[in-house]
Amino acid sequence: MKIRLERNHLFMEGNCVICGEAFQPALLLPMVYDDSGNQQYGELCTRCLEAGPAHIRAQVARQVAASRERAASLLAQADQLEAELDRPLEMPDRTTWQRAFLDAFLAELGLADNDEITAFRAEVAMWPDEVLQRYLTTQIAAAQSSDKLQRARYAIAWQSGEARGLTEQL
Numbered sequence: 001m002k003i004r005l006e007r008n009h010l011f012m013e014g015n016c017v018i019c020g021e022a023f024q025p026a027l028l029l030p031m032v033y034d035d036s037g038n039q040q041y042g043e044l045c046t047r048c049l050e051a052g053p054a055h056i057r058a059q060v061a062r063q064v065a066a067s068r069e070r071a072a073s074l075l076a077q078a079d080q081l082e083a084e085l086d087r088p089l090e091m092p093d094r095t096t097w098q099r100a101f102l103d104a105f106l107a108e109l110g111l112a113d114n115d116e117i118t119a120f121r122a123e124v125a126m127w128p129d130e131v132l133q134r135y136l137t138t139q140i141a142a143a144q145s146s147d148k149l150q151r152a153r154y155a156i157a158w159q160s161g162e163a164r165g166l167t168e169q170l
Contacts, residue, residue: 001035001060002033003044004033007027007028008028017032019048021045029043102155102156114149124157132160133161137170
C-alpha cells in the first residue's frame with residue numbers, strides 16, 4: 001500500500017478509506033493506492049496519517065474482517081433469494097394495493113373513519129364512468145388542495161377511476 005500526497009482541488013468533505021470517518025480535507029490530500037500505485041483506494045484523513053503505519057494496518061485488518069462478514073451475509077442472502085425463484089410468488093393484486101394505499105392516505109389525513117368519506121366512497125361506486133371521468137378532469141385542483149376532505153375525495157375518485165381503467169387517458 002502506498003500513500004501519496006496530492007493537491008486538493010475540490011475541498012469537499014471526504015470519508016477516510018482507512019477509518020471511515022468524515023473529514024474536511026486540506027490543501028494536500030493523502031491518497032491511498034495499492035503497491036503498484038495504479039489502483040486508488042481513496043482518501044486518508046490526517047488523523048490516520050498522523051497515527052502511523054501500525055494504526056493504518058490495524059484499521060485495514062478490521063475493514064477486511066468486516067468486509068468478509070458482509071460478503072458472507074450477502075452470499076447467504078443471495079442463496080436464499082435464489083431458492084425463492086423456484087417457489088410461487090405471493091403478492092397483493094393491484095386493486096388490493098391501491099385500496100391499501102388509499103386507506104393509508106386517508107388515515108394519514110385523519111379521515112379513515114369519517115362518515116362523510118364513507119358516504120362519498122359509496123356514492124362514487126355508483127357513478128357511471130362518464131360522471132367519474134368528468135369529476136376527475138374538472139376537480140383536479142382538489143388533489144392539491146389544503147382542504148384534507150377535498151384531497152381525500154379526489155383520492156377516492158382517482159382510485160375508483162384507476163380500478164375502472166379511466167385514469168390512463170388523464
